Amino acid sequence: MEKIKQQIAEKIKSLDSFAALEEAEIIAALEPPADSKLGDLALPCFKFAKTLRKSPQTIAGELQSAFIDGSLSSVGKIEAVGGYLNFFVSPDYFSDVLGGILASGAEFGRSEEGVGKVVTIDYSSPNIAKKFHIGHLGTTLIGNSLKKLYEFTGHKVVGINYLGDWGTQFGKVIAAYKLWGNEKALEERGMDELVDLYVKFSKESEENKELHEMGKQEFRKLEQYDEENIALWKRFKEISLKEYAKTYELLGIEFDSYNGESFYNDKMQAVIEELKEKKLLELDNGAYIVRLDEFKMPVVLILKSDGSTIYATRDLAAAIWRYNEYKFDKALYVTSAGQSLHFAQFFKVIELMGYDWAEKLEHVPYGTYSFGGEKIASRTGNVVLLNDLFDDAVKRALSIIEEKNPNLENKETVAKNVGVGAIIFGSLANSRIRDVNFNWEEALSFEGNTGPYVQYSYARTASVLRKSGEVSQTNEGEYSPDVNEIALIKTLSQFPVKVGQAIAGNEPSVIARYALEVCWAFNLFYHNNQILNAEDACRSFRLSLTKAANTVIGSAIDLLGMGRTEVI
Ligand code: ARG
Numbered sequence: 001m002e003k004i005k006q007q008i009a010e011k012i013k014s015l016d017s018f019a020a021l022e023e024a025e026i027i028a029a030l031e032p033p034a035d036s037k038l039g040d041l042a043l044p045c046f047k048f049a050k051t052l053r054k055s056p057q058t059i060a061g062e063l064q065s066a067f068i069d070g071s072l073s074s075v076g077k078i079e080a081v082g083g084y085l086n087f088f089v090s091p092d093y094f095s096d097v098l099g100g101i102l103a104s105g106a107e108f109g110r111s112e113e114g115v116g117k118v119v120t121i122d123y124s125s126p127n128i129a130k131k132f133h134i135g136h137l138g139t140t141l142i143g144n145s146l147k148k149l150y151e152f153t154g155h156k157v158v159g160i161n162y163l164g165d166w167g168t169q170f171g172k173v174i175a176a177y178k179l180w181g182n183e184k185a186l187e188e189r190g191m192d193e194l195v196d197l198y199v200k201f202s203k204e205s206e207e208n209k210e211l212h213e214m215g216k217q218e219f220r221k222l223e224q225y226d227e228e229n230i231a232l233w234k235r236f237k238e239i240s241l242k243e244y245a246k247t248y249e250l251l252g253i254e255f256d257s258y259n260g261e262s263f264y265n266d267k268m269q270a271v272i273e274e275l276k277e278k279k280l281l282e283l284d285n286g287a288y289i290v291r292l293d294e295f296k297m298p299v300v301l302i303l304k305s306d307g308s309t310i311y312a313t314r315d316l317a318a319a320i321w322r323y324n325e326y327k328f329d330k331a332l333y334v335t336s337a338g339q340s341l342h343f344a345q346f347f348k349v350i351e352l353m354g355y356d357w358a359e360k361l362e363h364v365p366y367g368t369y370s371f372g373g374e375k376i377a378s379r380t381g382n383v384v385l386l387n388d389l390f391d392d393a394v395k396r397a398l399s400i401i402e403e404k405n406p407n408l409e410n411k412e413t414v415a416k417n418v419g420v421g422a423i424i425f426g427s428l429a430n431s432r433i434r435d436v437n438f439n440w441e442e443a444l445s446f447e448g449n450t451g452p453y454v455q456y457s458y459a460r461t462a463s464v465l466r467k468s469g470e471v472s473q474t475n476e477g478e479y480s481p482d483v484n485e486i487a488l489i490k491t492l493s494q495f496p497v498k499v500g501q502a503i504a505g506n507e508p509s510v511i512a513r514y515a516l517e518v519c520w521a522f523n524l525f526y527h528n529n530q531i532l533n534a535e536d537a538c539r540s541f542r543l544s545l546t547k548a549a550n551t552v553i554g555s556a557i558d559l560l561g562m563g564r565t566e567v568i
Helices: 002-014 023-029 045-052 056-067 091-107 134-152 168-180 183-189 191-207 209-223 227-251 261-277 311-326 337-352 356-360 386-404 411-428 440-444 451-468 483-493 495-504 508-528 536-560
Strands: 041-044 075-081 084-089 118-122 156-160 281-284 287-290 300-303 330-336 361-366 369-371 436-438
Touching: 002 023, 002 041, 002 056, 002 075, 002 084, 023 041, 023 045, 041 045, 041 056, 045 056, 056 075, 056 084, 091 483, 091 536, 118 134, 118 311, 134 156, 134 227, 134 330, 134 361, 134 369, 134 386, 134 411, 134 495, 134 508, 134 536, 168 191, 168 209, 168 227, 183 191, 191 209, 191 227, 209 227, 227 386, 227 411, 261 281, 261 287, 261 300, 261 311, 300 311, 300 337, 311 330, 311 337, 330 337, 337 356, 337 361, 356 361, 386 411, 386 440, 411 436, 411 440, 411 451, 411 508, 411 536, 451 508, 451 536, 483 508, 483 536, 495 508, 495 536, 508 536
Parallel strands: 118 156, 118 330, 330 361, 369 436
Antiparallel strands: 041 084, 075 084, 281 287, 287 300
């Protein structure tokens, strides 16, 4: 459309009586009318009434006559209506747009915009010795989609799983293990054993002060690199990672770095020294803090009075290390909105330390996830685990497929893509800051605004193409697209813009909603037209259109982190 706006502006500017207008102001004024039946672009002539000293109606009328010579081939019909000049873009123009999409093929929507730029994405980051539960679903899926989006636009992306592999919870698990655990149970039950130990310990220490002390003591020993405790910690970490790997494999997620919290143990002292040197550190009741009153934020605790360091200190050390290592142009942190204050504080401290790259740090918050309206608790045994969640989704998808298409080959693979995809799509379909409440029936329906609907539409495009044999390029000029076809081409042509918007807002939901729009437009076209049985030029055009839809829906599915399914 930009090209057409430019052509219209040039044409108007070239008319003697309109020379007083600037091309740029004409381009800026051109917009799609609210009702698409009125045209593809509208020029509100009242904007020029003052400069030209004519009524909007007169301007619109004069322009309409001036355009009558048909010198603009991209514009078909022009109408002057109540001071507006409405342009109908010619169907041939859309054939050209379609040709452009097909020529780009799978590259359509990709760009080189980010070449030479590095983006680190800190995401997923579960806490070891605790299970991977639905509280980490958002960060895992949003982070993964953002990684794909940035790569799609040429950025170099470093995906970082900042494992919660250090902290007082290890003192508790170690203490619990020493009290009640044994290697045999660990070997046999793995993560379940660890979680049971942790849960039991948390519960009992609520009433038993001694236990509470014991947990602290064991953590202190760990911090002093006590050999036995370090060995246990390593064992717990190994068991946890093995468990998480199952989920990552199912989702096709790979990280470039697993440098978790423990990686920064020996890098925090330098930060504390630096804060002292820069006169940011203050002693407060035996603890070291940084004050942020001036910025209307609570103090940041840097070093507890017992000498143990905390979350913020570690994040400071990690950001500094990462900047030195990757020289990032952007560092994203994907966590629930509950941590917004933490990030605002720690970004501020980096800024106060005088690092000009502080502005490259960005928190990407999201809302809470719940099932059937219930919030997810984390410290109790009563949580929705990601493995169970995905298993359940795949099972449910399988039973729907058994019913719909019992003879389907590779039912298991299809069920995996559909089930897992339903959760991914359900998680990414709305602005990330909104709360997500899962409802199985809704998420797995093939008819709503869902993952299965998008995958089904994709499979439909694939099926048409399979049955058609070779798809030749569009036969330009020989067939003029109808309204539904034009609507689909218009929607498809927006893909690069949508990718840009998704990145600008770090919002995978832009792609999810766009995928739905393409599917709606495709299905409308599909239901209203014969494709395979159409005649020559028309058949070839419709197949090209189907191919373009297949490419765009496929790319959108990839960008969301779902798996493509050719047949459902
Ligand atoms: N492990 C943390 C949690 O589960 C998330 C870590 C987020 N990243 C960070 N750099 N603080 O809450």
